Amino acid sequence: MKLIGSATSPYVRKVRIVMLEKKLDCQLVLQDVWADDASPDACGPLGKVPCLMMEGGDAVFDSRVIVEYMDALSPVGKLIPAQGRERAEVKTWEALADGLLDAAVLARLEATWSGRSDAQRCDAWIARQLGKIHSALAAMSKGLGDKPYCSGIHFSLSDVAVGCALGYLDFRFSEIDWRAAHPNLVKLHDKLVQRPSFIDTAPPAPVQS
Structure with a gap:
């Protein structure tokens, strides 16, 4: 998995903290969505970070969706109650x-x-x-x-x-x-x-x- 994001985005930081707390292996790829030369499709259809790129090229976007997915990947340090x-x-x-x-x-x-x-x-x-x-x-x-x-x-x-x-x-x-x-x-x-x-x-x- 690759996490597309910036070092200054608080939404990206939330995902990165969850990733570390869950001990998940995910590569951070820095992307400035406000840069003049930013690729319009580098961060999914909305051009926003964070965006989680899955194997096969599927994109998972919005920090709330990403952290939900990450919390379900591993039983280590559950952060979201099940129900x-x-x-x-x-x-x-x-x-x-x-x-x-x-x-x-x-x-x-x-x-x-x-x-x-x-x-x-x-x-x-x-x-x-x-x-x-x-x-x-x-x-x-x-x-x-x-x-x-x-x-x-x-x-x-x-x-x-x-x-x-x-x-x-x-x-x-x-x-x-x-x-x-x-x-x-x-x-x-x-x-x-x-x-x-x-x-x-x-x-x-x-x-x-």
Whole structure:
């Protein structure tokens, strides 16, 4: 298997962390989908990362689909419950974390995409996305409470997804001081970043201009 992705994408990072936690062998092929010379079909029909290329050329895309597939490949370190309320809880946490990321990526693109001039950028749109980020952070903090992990006492996909979301805020939105408002998320994040899977997939340090 080959995982097509970038070193800075939080969605790709989520898949890579699951891959490492599951001890699966998968080659990472770096691809910048925003590059002018990017191949339109290198990342599946949607031109998005992550994209898992299977033997025979079939593509599995969307991080939620890929991690579901990877978790089923091996019984090692199950991250998603098989059924019932526990499964729904983990998948809801993932949806919440991915929703935060969706808003963050939209805000960043609106503010930085070279395809738009400064006059074309919409501050109201950016503010709307930032509002979603803060709402998601509040929901994460409330849902976590004083539990050791998002879905209880065991590490799961819930924590992978939330950890990637918080890490992306540190990476791209350092002006958002989520730590001051949500100390329980800080405690969780500090625990997660000590795991080898999080260490090995940390995004590169931003280039200082």
